[in-house]
Each structure stands twice: as C-alpha cells, then as structure tokens.
Amino acid sequence: MFVLKQFLKELILPPLPWMLLLLAVIIFWRRWWARKLLLATFCLIVALHSGPVGYLLRYPLESRYPPLLEPAKVEPYDAIVVLTGSMIPASGLIPFATIDEYMFHRLDEAWRLYRIRPKPIIVSGGHVNPFTPAKNENQIARDYLILWGVPKNDVLAEDKSRDTFESAVEVEKILHQRSWKRYLLVTSAVHMPRSMLAFKSKAPEPIPAPGDFSLVAFEPDPFRFFPNEGAARGIFMTLHEYIGIANYYWRVHFSKDS
The missing domain is CATH 3.40.50.620 (HUPs)
Known part of the structure; x- marks a missing residue:
C-alpha cells in the first residue's frame, strides 16, 4: 500500500502531468481542441513556476501554526x-x-x-x-x-x-x-x-513547533512574477502537502486500516 501511494503521488505531481498533456496535444494535434489544450498547458506551467502563485498556495499552510518563540511559557x-x-x-x-x-x-x-x-x-x-x-x-x-x-x-x-x-x-x-x-x-x-x-x-x-518558514510577507517584486526554478520547487512541495493532507484526512476519518 505504501509503495502504491508513492507511485500514485509521482503520477499526480509535476512534471508527469505536463508530459501527458503535451503528448495528448501531439497525438490529437488535428483536433479542434488540441491547440486550446496546448495554450492551457503553457499557462498552467507558467503559473506553477511563478512566485505569486506559490505564495497563494503556500501561505494557508505556513500561516496556520505560528513559531513557538517562547517555549518556556508553554504548559x-x-x-x-x-x-x-x-x-x-x-x-x-x-x-x-x-x-x-x-x-x-x-x-x-x-x-x-x-x-x-x-x-x-x-x-x-x-x-x-x-x-x-x-x-x-x-x-x-x-x-x-x-x-x-x-x-x-x-x-x-x-x-x-x-x-x-x-x-x-x-x-x-x-x-x-x-x-x-x-x-x-x-x-x-x-x-x-x-x-x-x-x-x-x-x-x-x-x-x-514549526522549524522553518519560507514565507514572511509577500514582496511586490516584479521579478517574482517570472517563472523560476525556486518557485517551481516550492510549489511542488506545497502540492505534495495538499495531497498528503487529503490522504491523511481520508485515513483518519474513513479508512478502516487506520
């Protein structure tokens, strides 16, 4: 089950979905919807390599639990x-x-x-x-x-x-x-x-007690809007977390094996 979960994760997370979409465009290029699919794929790739999108996806996760600055005051x-x-x-x-x-x-x-x-x-x-x-x-x-x-x-x-x-x-x-x-x-x-x-x-x-934060506040830097490797890596990790949360929610509330 663990190996199957890891395999499915690789199917869902980039870059395999982009490859499959581009393969569909190549195979069905003569169809009317193929060029629209190509444009949609291009826009999606650009979006998931940009800083603002990464911030919007990551902020709900990182902001949920603040750093434990004064553990001596904790019970x-x-x-x-x-x-x-x-x-x-x-x-x-x-x-x-x-x-x-x-x-x-x-x-x-x-x-x-x-x-x-x-x-x-x-x-x-x-x-x-x-x-x-x-x-x-x-x-x-x-x-x-x-x-x-x-x-x-x-x-x-x-x-x-x-x-x-x-x-x-x-x-x-x-x-x-x-x-x-x-x-x-x-x-x-x-x-x-x-x-x-x-x-x-x-x-x-x-x-x-979260140990590291990659986001503090959004900086309106125009260069962050350009696709870049750092944003892509962060978005990959963030999507991985959302998939994991969905998986764990299912295991906690619905799975008989957990």
Whole structure:
C-alpha cells in the first residue's frame, strides 16, 4: 500500500502531468481542441513556476501554526519530537553534508527548544524508498544533535516509520512506554498541518513547533512574477502537502486500516 501511494503521488505531481498533456496535444494535434489544450498547458506551467502563485498556495499552510518563540511559557511537556526529512543521495561525503536544508532547519529548531527547556528528543523517521539502498537517516540526525551538545541519553530513535502517519503511530508507542503525554512537534511550517492531522489522531496532545518558514510577507517584486526554478520547487512541495493532507484526512476519518 505504501509503495502504491508513492507511485500514485509521482503520477499526480509535476512534471508527469505536463508530459501527458503535451503528448495528448501531439497525438490529437488535428483536433479542434488540441491547440486550446496546448495554450492551457503553457499557462498552467507558467503559473506553477511563478512566485505569486506559490505564495497563494503556500501561505494557508505556513500561516496556520505560528513559531513557538517562547517555549518556556508553554504548559509543561515531556518530550520534543522532531520529524526527519530527506537525505541527499551521495556517498563519500562527510555525514552531515547529506542532510538537506529542511532537515537541517528542523534539527536546528529542536536544538534551540532543547536549550531553552531540556527534554528528551525523539528523532522520528526511517528509510522511505524501498528501491534505494538503506541510508541511516535517523542515525545521522541523532549524531547531529549530539554533536551540537544534546546528551546522548536524551536523544531517542524512532526509525521504523516511512511517512508522517507512521511516525505518529510509532511515536505514540514510545510515549506510552514512558508514560509521556504532551510533547513539542517539530517539523517544517508547510508540513505542520499534515503532521498535526496525523499526530492528533494517533498520538494526542502535540504542541506545534514549526522549524522553518519560507514565507514572511509577500514582496511586490516584479521579478517574482517570472517563472523560476525556486518557485517551481516550492510549489511542488506545497502540492505534495495538499495531497498528503487529503490522504491523511481520508485515513483518519474513513479508512478502516487506520
């Protein structure tokens, strides 16, 4: 089921839809609607590579949970849960060079929160892609926190989960074993709505602590209207989150397997 979900995601997210639309234009070029489809495809590609569209799509996600600027004022909690991100597929590099920027910011936020109120940190996330060699993402993330000064005994591993929903299930087991209830949940701001949906369902009493924000306020810069690679990458991630939210909503409210 997990592999099927990953496969369907690749079918829905760009660039495959553009390729299929262009293929349809080529095959049916003599049909009256083919040129209209080509124009619509062109406009859609331009829109999904522009800054304003990216902002409009991403803002509802990133603005939902504000940063936890003063965790010392929050009601007592038992742990800090940080969700791992992806790894750069490279060998022969120093370990921390394989951490992508999103994972770096999440770990950095967990470290900041720990310094303010030291609580055990649960690093949640395992190997995701079954078709690639296993990479010890969880171990590298834990090593990073230890290098920065978190005592080894305060860094716990949850390395069985393959996605955020499974993270919630596995983290709840750790919380239950240690009689912990309230915890800070650290992940990217754009990823927090999906994470809270899963964790509220499977591991109640999470306190959102988003670790990085890409949007602060919209800047009326004319260059942002030009299609660019940065906007396209952000929109890709945002669409990924919307698909994930829909999937998790279904699993929480309608699926018998969840």
